[in-house]
Amino acid sequence: xxxxxxxxxxxxxxxxxxxxxxxxxxxxxxxxxxxxxxxxxxxxxxxxxxxxxxxxxxxxxxxxxxxxxxxxxxxxxxxxxxxxxxxxxxxxxxxxxxxxxxxxxxxxxxxxxxxxxxxxx
Amino acid sequence: xxxxxxxxxxxxxxxxxxxxxxxxxxxxxxxxxxxxxxxxxxxxxxxxxxxxxxxxxxxxxxxxxxxxxxxxxxxxxxxxxxxxxxxxxxxxxxxxxxxxxxxxxxxxxxxxxxxxxxxxx
Numbered sequence: 001x002x003x004x005x006x007x008x009x010x011x012x013x014x015x016x017x018x019x020x021x022x023x024x025x026x027x028x029x030x031x032x033x034x035x036x037x038x039x040x041x042x043x044x045x046x047x048x049x050x051x052x053x054x055x056x057x058x059x060x061x062x063x064x065x066x067x068x069x070x071x072x073x074x075x076x077x078x079x080x081x082x083x084x085x086x087x088x089x090x091x092x093x094x095x096x097x098x099x100x101x102x103x104x105x106x107x108x109x110x111x112x113x114x115x116x117x118x119x120x121x
Numbered sequence: 122x123x124x125x126x127x128x129x130x131x132x133x134x135x136x137x138x139x140x141x142x143x144x145x146x147x148x149x150x151x152x153x154x155x156x157x158x159x160x161x162x163x164x165x166x167x168x169x170x171x172x173x174x175x176x177x178x179x180x181x182x183x184x185x186x187x188x189x190x191x192x193x194x195x196x197x198x199x200x201x202x203x204x205x206x207x208x209x210x211x212x213x214x215x216x217x218x219x220x221x222x223x224x225x226x227x228x229x230x231x232x233x234x235x236x237x238x239x240x241x242x
Contacts, residue, residue, distance in 0.1 A: 075203040
């Protein structure tokens with residue numbers, strides 16, 4: 001039985017945890033609608049740009065993802081601007097993406113769909 | 122009498138408003154402790170990286186600057202990560218920095234000093 005990323009639990013990541021392989025990254029991206037792997041200063045990150053109708057909604061989404069981050073003790077980069085939030089998940093200790101990051105991206109996507117997708121506002 | 126940037130009012134900016142000159146930018150930066158002019162995709166922006174003791178405080182500062190932005194109808198880019206917030210002010214319409222951006226940077230600095238500086242937490 002395949003377990004969806006959004007149903008998995010983000011666990012504490014140690015420095016010796018293995019980063020995802022290229023194949024594992026590609027497999028994760030097939031589950032993560034609109035997400036891509038961005039490379040920033042040589043570090044791969046799962047990233048997606050979410051759009052909103054104004055600044056207030058964008059900031060509300062930033063706070064929602066912030067609550068998720070605090071709940072799991074794993075924190076993204078959240079770039080908030082008028083009408084958009086760019087979310088990036090990666091693992092500092094391994095300077096790349098771990099399965100945790102794919103799980104957190106899936107949970108981010110669930111929160112957006114449940115509370116912020118255009119038919120919800 | 123010299124009026125400090127933090128005492129000025131940010132006004133609506135039209136597309137034909139002049140960007141600050143290099144001299145005016147330098148003069149503004151002498152009033153803006155720790156701020157610099159960063160050039161992103163050819164667009165000058167007043168920017169500063171603020172440090173915090175955790176993610177929650179960083180996100181609280183993002184929200185505080187967000188309230189300021191809504192109050193004045195002028196919005197920055199706020200990059201929130203664990204323990205830090207990178208704030209950038211520029212004016213989309215003129216693809217550069219207007220006096221408004223220097224004023225908003227000064228108001229951002231005032232909010233940080235009043236509520237988030239190390240001796241306040």
